[in-house]
Amino acid sequence: MSELVTTANIARPDDFYARLLAAHEGLTKAESDAFNARLILILANQVGDMAVLEQALQAAADSDGPA
Amino acid sequence: MSRIFETPLYPYKRSADQDAPAPVRHPVVVVGAGPIGLAAAIDLAQHNVPVVVLDENDKVSWGSRAICFAKRPLEILDRLGCGQPMVEKGVTWNTGKVFFDERQVYAFDLLPEDGHKRPAFINLQQYHFEKYLVDRVFELQAEGKAIEIRGGSKVAGVETRDDGVRLTVETPDGPYTVDADWLIACDGAGSPIRAMMGLDFVGRVFEDNFLIADVIMEAEFPTERWFWFDPPFNRGQSALLHKQPDGVWRIDLQLGWDIDKEKEKKPENVIPRLKAMLGEDAKFELEWVSIYTFQCRRMEKFRHGHVIFAGDAAHQVSPFGARGANSGLQDTDNLVWKLKLVMDGMAPESLLDSYDVERIHGADENILNSSRSTDFITPKSEISTIFRNAVLDLSERYDFARPLVNSGRLSVPCTYDGSPLNGPDCDTMPKRTRPGAPAVDAPLGDGTWLIDRLGDEFQVVTIDADAPDSLCEAGICATRLPLSASDSPALRDRYLGDAPSAVYLMRPDQHVAARWENFDEAAVRAAINTATGRA
Structure with missing residues (x-):
């Protein structure tokens, strides 16, 4: 079974982050929400493995506030 | 008339x-x-x-x-x-189309498996x-x-x-x-x-109303299941068009929760809705109209x-x-x-x-399945609407999103996994015909269908295996149905898998009770007792 990668895995983090913000530029809140939803679905399909997706959902839920 | x-x-x-x-x-x-x-x-x-x-x-x-x-x-x-x-x-159909807003996002084929006497639907x-x-x-x-x-x-x-x-x-x-x-x-x-x-x-009440109408019309629509999410003729809601025999079309329109049912059912309110959907010039006659709500x-x-x-x-x-x-x-x-x-x-x-x-x-x-379909068709929160629409938007371009579209997961029979009536399984054989599963049809070498050879009593189906013609265990008899996989690839595929031969004990409802590679009288007797609550 694969494990969720929780260590740094993006080679150029600043570039990715800037790209993410740029993708939302000029979008209304509703358009941004729709964009995010499409992005989540595309990335989830890339992962595919339900066990990893479960871990990702848990990691997102766990990170809502102080560790 | x-x-x-x-x-x-x-x-x-x-x-x-x-x-x-x-x-x-x-x-x-x-x-x-x-x-x-x-x-x-x-x-x-x-x-x-x-x-x-x-x-x-x-x-x-x-x-x-x-x-x-x-x-x-x-x-x-x-x-x-x-x-x-x-x-x-009945009308046999295989194609479904999904529409979102003003456009068709994709079409699907039920792709029924070959080698069954009866159609998927x-x-x-x-x-x-x-x-x-x-x-x-x-x-x-x-x-x-x-x-x-x-x-x-x-x-x-x-x-x-x-x-x-x-x-x-x-x-x-x-x-x-x-x-x-x-x-x-x-x-x-x-x-x-x-x-x-x-x-x-x-259970769970779904706060929604659906208008269903049977409409008689000579229409150009093909024999397909058409499902709309948020169409221009029924904004923010869903719609379904399905063909029935005798030129009758079934139309389901989601209306939402806060409506006046008696008013919505009146032809003077129904007909404009249908014209918006079918076209101003469509010639049709209303056979029956009803409004329903449902619960799971x-x-x-x-x-x-x-x-x-x-x-x-x-x-x-x-x-x-x-x-x-x-x-x-x-x-x-x-x-x-x-x-x-x-x-x-x-x-x-x-x-x-x-x-x-x-x-x-x-x-x-x-x-479970119908609640999930309902949650997709009628999203209950802002975020579930956002995800639902995201899936539909993606489905137009990308194949991966299509399995996520849920306009109803069509009925398939249930396998009684874990039932106390189930006897021994044989792990070299296909999973789909494991104990608890309904019989899977197959064309036999002599031109008959397996499903027609199964009855409403216990049967011992042998595939390239020996067994007595019948066996009675404390008054419950099972007759043998001798078959060979040599002239039926589907039978081999669906019942033998990697096994060279098979013996299936079938229940009177044509579900598998137990299976083995070879006939073992004591094992079959025990399985009959297990399948009848006598073990």
């Missing part, structure tokens, strides 16, 4: 029971002459169990109602002797369906079977006893009393029997002593996925052979508890 659903088929007639000095006792009384009650009665009569069906009405279903019948129920109907006219009359109005069942009842009567439908007979009272029930039946001539060893309640989602017995029926719920137990609930009386699902009538037919398919064995003293009464185990498993599967 009077329409089929306006014609009395079993009008009230005074029964000899009404003039009897004491209540007459019947082995089985079925309440409700809908699809499930009629199927139960036919099955009982074919097993030579005398049966009386009570129904307050005397006609078939008003309007199309359940319209989509799946392969396994059609196979059950073949066993009941009325599958053929239904399939001949047919569309047939419930009134035709019931008419064929009633025809079959009359045919069995003509053959001398003790099967009777009493129309205009409303059950107004139920008194349960340890060994049966006493019913008060209201008729145009006044009430009378009748006793039954067993009562099968098939009296629908609003089951009066359930209410009179004070039994639970809990079930009884905690389907069997209460000598009263057994089946179909919508026991469980209710949303209409998405055609899981209502289809699952009810599987209920009585599961029940009748067990009841017969118990009535004949061949199996302990506890065998009937396996009806609860197996059909509650089925009901839960159906409730």
Whole structure:
């Protein structure tokens, strides 16, 4: 079974982050929400493995506030 | 011309029971002459169990109602002797189209597997369906079977006893009393029997209304299932168009929760909605209009002593996925052979508890699937709407998103995994035919279908394996059906897998009880006992 990668895995983090913000530029809140939803679905399909997706959902839920 | 659903088929007639000095006792009384009650009665009569069906009405279903019948129920109907006219009359369809907003996002093919006698689905109005069942009842009567439908007979009272029930039946001539060893309640989602017995029926209410209309038109639309999410003619809601026999089209329009039902049902309000959908110039005639809401719920137990609930009386699902009538037919398919064995003293009464185990498993599967479809079709929160629309937008371009689109997961039969009736499995054989699974049809070398060679008794199906012609274990006999995989690749594929030979013990409802590579008399005897609650 694969494990969720929780260590740094993006080679150029600043570039990715800037790209993410740029993708939302000029979008209304509703358009941004729709964009995010499409992005989540595309990335989830890339992962595919339900066990990893479960871990990702848990990691997102766990990170809502102080560790 | 009077329409089929306006014609009395079993009008009230005074029964000899009404003039009897004491209540007459019947082995089985079925309440409700809908699809499930009629199927139960036919099955009982074919097993030579005398049966009386009570129904307050005397006609078939008003309007199309359940319209989509799946392969396994059609196979059950073949066993009941009325599958053929239904399939001949029904509309067979394979293509579905999904629309979002103003555009078609994709089309799908059901891609039914080859090598099955029956199609994946047919569309047939419930009134035709019931008419064929009633025809079959009359045919069995003509053959001398003790099967009777009493129309205009409303059950107004139920008194349960340890060994049966006493019913008060209201008729145009006044009430009378009748006793039954067993009562099968098939009296629908609003089951009066359930209410009179004070039994639970809990679950989830979906706050939505759907307008359903049967429309007669000469239309260019192909024989396909069309489903719209948020179309211009029904903004923020869904819509479905499906073809039925006789040029009748079924249209379902979601209306939302806060509406005036009586107002929405009026033709002057319905017709503009349909014109917006079908086009201003479309020529059509309204046959039937109804508004429905639904819940997903079930009884905690389907069997209460000598009263057994089946179909919508026991469980209710949303209409998405055609899981209502289809699952009810599987209920009585599961029940009748067990009841017969118990009535004949061949199996302990506890065998009937396996009806609860197996059909509650089925009901839960159906409730889960239909609740999920409903949550997709009618999102309940802002974020679920956002995800739903994201899936639909992606589905137009990307194949990966299409399996996420849920406009109804169409009914497939349930496998009774974990049932106490299941015997040994053999792990070299295909998973789809494991113990608990319904028989999977296959064309045989001699041009017949496997499903037609299976009956309503226990059978030992041998594939390139030896076995005696029949075997009786404490009064329950299994006859052998000898087959060979050498001239049927489908049989090999579906039943042998990596095994060189196979012996399957089939239950009377054509589900697999147990399987082995070779015949072992002691093992088959033990499996018969396990499958009948005698182990």
